[in-house]
Amino acid sequence: MSAPRTLYDKIFDDHVVDRQDDGTCLLYIDRHLVHEVTSPQAFEGLRMAGRKVRHPEKTLAVVDHNVPTSPDRVNGIKNEESRIQVEALARNAADFGVEYYSEKDRRQGIVHIIGPEQGFTLPGMTIVCGDSHTSTHGAFGALAHGIGTSEVEHVLATQTLIQKKAKNMLVRVDGQLPEGVTAKDIILAIIGEIGTAGGTGYVIEYAGEAIRSLSMEGRMTVCNMSIEGGARAGLIAPDETTFAYVKDKPRAPTGKAWDMAVEYWKTLKTDEGAHYDKVVVLDAASLPPIVTWGSSPEDVVSVTGTVPDPELIEDENKRNSKKRALEYMGLTAGTKITDIAIDRVFIGSCTNGRIEDLRAVAAVAKGRQVNPRVNAMIVPGSGLVKAQAEAEGLDKIFIEAGFDWREPGCSMCLAMNDDRLKPHERCASTSNRNFEGRQGFKGRTHLVSPAMAAAAAIAGHFVDIRDWQ
Numbered sequence: 001m002s003a004p005r006t007l008y009d010k011i012f013d014d015h016v017v018d019r020q021d022d023g024t025c026l027l028y029i030d031r032h033l034v035h036e037v038t039s040p041q042a043f044e045g046l047r048m049a050g051r052k053v054r055h056p057e058k059t060l061a062v063v064d065h066n067v068p069t070s071p072d073r074v075n076g077i078k079n080e081e082s083r084i085q086v087e088a089l090a091r092n093a094a095d096f097g098v099e100y101y102s103e104k105d106r107r108q109g110i111v112h113i114i115g116p117e118q119g120f121t122l123p124g125m126t127i128v129c130g131d132s133h134t135s136t137h138g139a140f141g142a143l144a145h146g147i148g149t150s151e152v153e154h155v156l157a158t159q160t161l162i163q164k165k166a167k168n169m170l171v172r173v174d175g176q177l178p179e180g181v182t183a184k185d186i187i188l189a190i191i192g193e194i195g196t197a198g199g200t201g202y203v204i205e206y207a208g209e210a211i212r213s214l215s216m217e218g219r220m221t222v223c224n225m226s227i228e229g230g231a232r233a234g235l236i237a238p239d240e241t242t243f244a245y246v247k248d249k250p251r252a253p254t255g256k257a258w259d260m261a262v263e264y265w266k267t268l269k270t271d272e273g274a275h276y277d278k279v280v281v282l283d284a285a286s287l288p289p290i291v292t293w294g295s296s297p298e299d300v301v302s303v304t305g306t307v308p309d310p311e312l313i314e315d316e317n318k319r320n321s322k323k324r325a326l327e328y329m330g331l332t333a334g335t336k337i338t339d340i341a342i343d344r345v346f347i348g349s350c351t352n353g354r355i356e357d358l359r360a361v362a363a364v365a366k367g368r369q370v371n372p373r374v375n376a377m378i379v380p381g382s383g384l385v386k387a388q389a390e391a392e393g394l395d396k397i398f399i400e401a402g403f404d405w406r407e408p409g410c411s412m413c414l415a416m417n418d419d420r421l422k423p424h425e426r427c428a429s430t431s432n433r434n435f436e437g438r439q440g441f442k443g444r445t446h447l448v449s450p451a452m453a454a455a456a457a458i459a460g461h462f463v464d465i466r467d468w469q
């Protein structure tokens with residue numbers, strides 16, 4: 001009998017085309033997602049070499065990072081740099097025969113949201129994209145990770161990727177989440193626990209009762225931020241929740257092919273006794289809603305807590321870096337998190353821009369008003385998320401409450417477009433990164449869950465969402 005294997009081992013093994021003695025492998029890639037930021041040189045490389053895209057039907061291109069989120073974007077993109085990137089992708093997709101969703105297509109959206117929506121992302125697949133948050137697709141039990149632009153070119157040309165196997169890490173979240181605590185709080189707590197380098201060299205498998213209980217949206221939120229924990233990818237074994245989500249998606253298999261696929265997908269779980277190189281265990285019942293206070297996703301604190309004191313950190317380098325983070329954030333140690341006033345709210349991104357996130361926001365916003373000092377925007381992750389939200393009447397709740405309801409895109413997650421913080425503006429954000437300048441020059445980002453962001457928009461400062469239920 002063969003040795004017990006992890007889910008990661010199985011998907012990896014199933015895709016090895018060639019293995020060298022030093023462990024370098026050539027992996028077959030099932031799906032390639034392409035966006036406008038990391039693909040121009042890759043297509044240019046193909047053009048110069050006179051090569052074609054090996055499998056256009058396994059490739060899907062979309063614009064997301066640079067697109068404006070204002071309704072007048074259909075009249076053209078004013079920012080020249082953005083327009084050039086967007087036009088380049090449109091041309092490259094046409095020249096190389098790759099399916100492409102432009103900003104005018106209702107299926108357009110953030111690359112990691114449209115893949116699952118279209119059934120382009122399926123369990124057991126290898127999925128790559130020139131984007132670090134490709135880990136999102138691991139929620140389906142797919143081996144999905146970001147690649148660099150030269151690798152994008154390699155995958156376009158050959159449908160394969162050179163890879164060395166990573167180590168296996170298990171993150172088990174036992175028990176049930178308390179009311180008001182979400183998938184976002186789980187992943188922020190995990191990153192707080194392992195640190196931003198904790199997952200370096202690993203692929204993380206998330207398991208345990210709390211993970212099993214999550215919807216696909218919640219699982220995507222968790223896997224999305226694997227990269228913030230340093231891991232190459234994050235995975236969750238597919239189950240009935242996964243199959244129910246995938247069924248009837250435009251590109252999902254149908255009929256007999258569906259039955260065969262499900263049969264295979266059911267084998268995609270870690271064998272009893274398989275070896276993990278590292279195991280981390282968390283108790284969901286003890287998790288609070290989390291707010292980041294610094295400029296790294298590991299700078300987490302409970303909403304009931306205070307801004308920590310860097311002077312208490314023994315390691316000098318770490319102490320200095322956290323002191324600098326506090327200074328950048330304009331905060332003083334000891335301040336209660338609920339006393340921190342905010343100027344802006346950003347609800348969206350590939351972490352929390354899906355329908356369930358918007359429903360959570362609507363539940364908080366209904367019948368309430370955004371604080372007059374706060375500018376709060378809601379950016380659906382895709383055109384389909386937007387249409388669904390509008391079909392449910394969520395847009396009316398948002399607009400009546402004073403939120404700005406936008407068109408889909410990456411938006412203020414990274415400020416590569418018109419949506420950005422002004423210097424020193426403080427933002428409660430549902431995105432995944434809080435680096436210096438991430439949401440705009442000198443902007444200050446606090447990462448939170450959608451419900452926490454909505455509550456902060458209304459109160460004008462952070463509040464414990466559990467007191468609002």
Ligand SMILES: CC(C)[C@H](C(=O)O)[C@@H](O)C(=O)O
Pocket residue numbers: 037038065130131132133146414
């Ligand atoms: C622009 C892109 C390369 C980048 C990434 O890889 O993650 C972006 O999506 C981000 O979130 O910072």
Ligand code: SF4
Pocket residue numbers: 064065110111112131133349350351409410413414431432
């Ligand atoms: S939403 Fe943010 S994290 Fe996601 S792909 Fe866009 S820029 Fe990157």
